[in-house]
Amino acid sequence: MEVVKGRSLLFDAARRIYRNRLAMIMFVILFIYILMALYSVFNIGNIYNLATSHIEDVNRSFIPPFQDKSAPFGTDIFGRNVLYRAVYGSKISMYLGFLTILIEIPIAIIMGALAGYYGGFIDDAIQYLMSIIYSVPGLIIILAFILLVGPSFLTIALAFALTGWVGLARVIRGAFMQAKEFEYVLAARTLGAKDGRIIFKHILPNVFHYVIISAILTFAGVIMSEVLLAYLGLSIVGVPTWGTMIADASQEVSAGRWQNFIGAVPFIWLFILALNLIGDALRDALDPRLRNL
Amino acid sequence: MINYIIRKLINLIPTLLGCMIIFFLLFNVIGGQDKVLYNMLSPKSRTPQQIATLRHQLGLDKPLFLQYLDYVKQAATMDFGKSLAKKQRIADLIKRCVPVSLSVTFPPFIFDFLISTALALLCAFYRGKFIDKIITVFATIFMAFPYLALIIIAQSFLAAKWRIFPISGWGFGIERIKYLILPWILITFSNVGGSVRYYRTVFVEEVNKDYVRTAKAKGLSTRKIMYTHVFKNALIPILTAVIMSIPGLLLGALLTERFFSIPGIGDLTVTAVTSYDLPVLKAMVVVYTLFFIFFSLITDISYSIVDPRVKLS
Numbered sequence: 001m002e003v004v005k006g007r008s009l010l011f012d013a014a015r016r017i018y019r020n021r022l023a024m025i026m027f028v029i030l031f032i033y034i035l036m037a038l039y040s041v042f043n044i045g046n047i048y049n050l051a052t053s054h055i056e057d058v059n060r061s062f063i064p065p066f067q068d069k070s071a072p073f074g075t076d077i078f079g080r081n082v083l084y085r086a087v088y089g090s091k092i093s094m095y096l097g098f099l100t101i102l103i104e105i106p107i108a109i110i111m112g113a114l115a116g117y118y119g120g121f122i123d124d125a126i127q128y129l130m131s132i133i134y135s136v137p138g139l140i141i142i143l144a145f146i147l148l149v150g151p152s153f154l155t156i157a158l159a160f161a162l163t164g165w166v167g168l169a170r171v172i173r174g175a176f177m178q179a180k181e182f183e184y185v186l187a188a189r190t191l192g193a194k195d196g197r198i199i200f201k202h203i204l205p206n207v208f209h210y211v212i213i214s215a216i217l218t219f220a221g222v223i224m225s226e227v228l229l230a231y232l233g234l235s236i237v238g239v240p241t242w243g244t245m246i247a248d249a250s251q252e253v254s255a256g257r258w259q260n261f262i263g264a265v266p267f268i269w270l271f272i273l274a275l276n277l278i279g280d281a282l283r284d285a286l287d288p289r290l291r292n293l
Numbered sequence: 294m295i296n297y298i299i300r301k302l303i304n305l306i307p308t309l310l311g312c313m314i315i316f317f318l319l320f321n322v323i324g325g326q327d328k329v330l331y332n333m334l335s336p337k338s339r340t341p342q343q344i345a346t347l348r349h350q351l352g353l354d355k356p357l358f359l360q361y362l363d364y365v366k367q368a369a370t371m372d373f374g375k376s377l378a379k380k381q382r383i384a385d386l387i388k389r390c391v392p393v394s395l396s397v398t399f400p401p402f403i404f405d406f407l408i409s410t411a412l413a414l415l416c417a418f419y420r421g422k423f424i425d426k427i428i429t430v431f432a433t434i435f436m437a438f439p440y441l442a443l444i445i446i447a448q449s450f451l452a453a454k455w456r457i458f459p460i461s462g463w464g465f466g467i468e469r470i471k472y473l474i475l476p477w478i479l480i481t482f483s484n485v486g487g488s489v490r491y492y493r494t495v496f497v498e499e500v501n502k503d504y505v506r507t508a509k510a511k512g513l514s515t516r517k518i519m520y521t522h523v524f525k526n527a528l529i530p531i532l533t534a535v536i537m538s539i540p541g542l543l544l545g546a547l548l549t550e551r552f553f554s555i556p557g558i559g560d561l562t563v564t565a566v567t568s569y570d571l572p573v574l575k576a577m578v579v580v581y582t583l584f585f586i587f588f589s590l591i592t593d594i595s596y597s598i599v600d601p602r603v604k605l606s
């Protein structure tokens with residue numbers, strides 16, 4: 001007798017993503033960004049110095065793009081190579097994105113799980129908190145918070161995480177409310193599983209695709225918002241970020257200086273594009289309901 | 294229905310009070326009043342006496358609890374005193390800025406809705422085909438493009454180089470439209486990508502439901518199924534997204550207003566944040582939250598109109 005071996009959800013999802021050519025290309029792009037970030041993290045070729053130190057030579061200032069081989073995208077007002085700055089910017093964006101996710105996702109999971117699983121008073125209290133944070137003007141709070149505490153990786157990430165966790169928490173709460181009525185949860189409880197085990201080992205894996213997709217969208221959202229912060233002068237100071245470069249460009253393009261723009265925009269654009277498309281592919285691959293679309 | 298609305302309106306109060314507590318904590322516990330007061334004053338007048346006077350003037354020398362009560366009183370009477378930066382009554386400022394912001398954000402909101410619905414229906418109609426793919430790809434590409442970069446490109450080419458639109462500015466009456474066309478186009482462009490993708494998901498999900506198969510089985514044309522059945526049902530999630538984006542319209546398009554020097558709420562907010570104009574920020578938080586809660590109430594009510602299964606109770 002032939003035994004048909006079942007495929008796990010993860011294996012199945014990996015197989016579908018592997019077949020999705022566009023998603024694979026985007027994963028390769030993401031990998032390149034990770035390499036660039038690592039390149040900056042380990043400071044290979046002293047990229048930090050190249051990207052930040054001012055060159056005391058007027059002739060090196062504002063070299064137009066596509067002319068000098070050593071600086072293909074040109075140099076900025078201080079003679080810094082725009083390409084190096086953009087590459088270094090991928091490290092900053094990764095840090096910001098990951099830090100925000102690391103703070104936001106646990107809050108969302110814990111709040112959503114507690115509210116959905118226990119219900120009653122805990123649910124009421126958390127729902128009240130969520131409705132407040134949902135109704136408060138997030139942007140004003142984010143701007144005010146960063147302005148008061150001062151811009152740094154942690155403050156920016158905290159500001160976005162503390163105002164942004166509600167969306168995911170609501171989805172998780174709903175999913176937990178449904179899931180706790182299912183037989184497999186009853187079965188687990190009959191076998192003597194404690195609440196913590198049921199929440200984290202049994203129910204959470206079933207809603208984890210929401211978490212992954214929300215994490216990716218948060219990541220993209222923070223990087224896009226960093227541009228706004230930079231324009232208002234509230235982004236991290238002293239390191240080249242994509243936002244700072246675009247904000248600088250907004251002052252420079254009227255004088256015909258496109259270097260910062262040409263350096264930063266393709267980098268941020270391709271990165272956000274890759275994140276969005278990977279998010280789409282993961283949603284299609286992980287959500288069994290969308291199988292036959 | 295009336296009962297429901299009244300109960301919702303009563304529920305609104307604790308939410309608003311909570312939002313005010315968050316803002317209050319932000320400025321009094323995390324930020325520290327001293328920093329705010331210090332930055333509120335002009336560099337020349339940052340003497341201890343001046344700071345003490347300002348503290349007294351704003352009522353910040355009272356106990357925290359009383360300060361919060363003051364804030365609640367201000368919110369109840371909608372009288373937030375004067376702006377420190379602009380030396381005008383805040384109620385007047387807001388009254389003047391809201392219509393300006395609406396004139397910036399409302400037309401793109403309508404364009405966005407119409408264009409996105411049309412494109413998304415097209416996608417759902419030809420799903421999986423070439424036209425669906427090309428629209429989705431373009432929507433995704435547009436969505437990923439940073440808005441600030443879009444403004445920079447448009448301003449330097451359409452306005453500065455080719456002189457199709459004025460670069461920035463603001464006028465009186467009908468003259469304003471001249472300055473508004475470019476912002477309208479830009480806001481629409483920046484929003485359509487995301488909306489098309491969202492609407493398409495909603496439509497496609499709807500198309501795959503059983504009732505569509507039933508309708509097909511009884512011989513209805515695809516056109517009829519799409520426009521009368523699918524469209525109506527898909528309207529419910531779309532309605533939520535659309536209505537809940539209205540409070541954002543009132544808050545204005547922050548970057549757009551700054552860039553095109555349009556004196557709207559977004560501009561007012563940014564100025565208030567960067568000049569530590571505490572009274573204006575306090576007012577903005579209350580006004581925005583009120584709008585937001587009001588429109589979520591409207592969403593609930595419109596559900597009961599669109600979807601007969603939803604009963605307000």
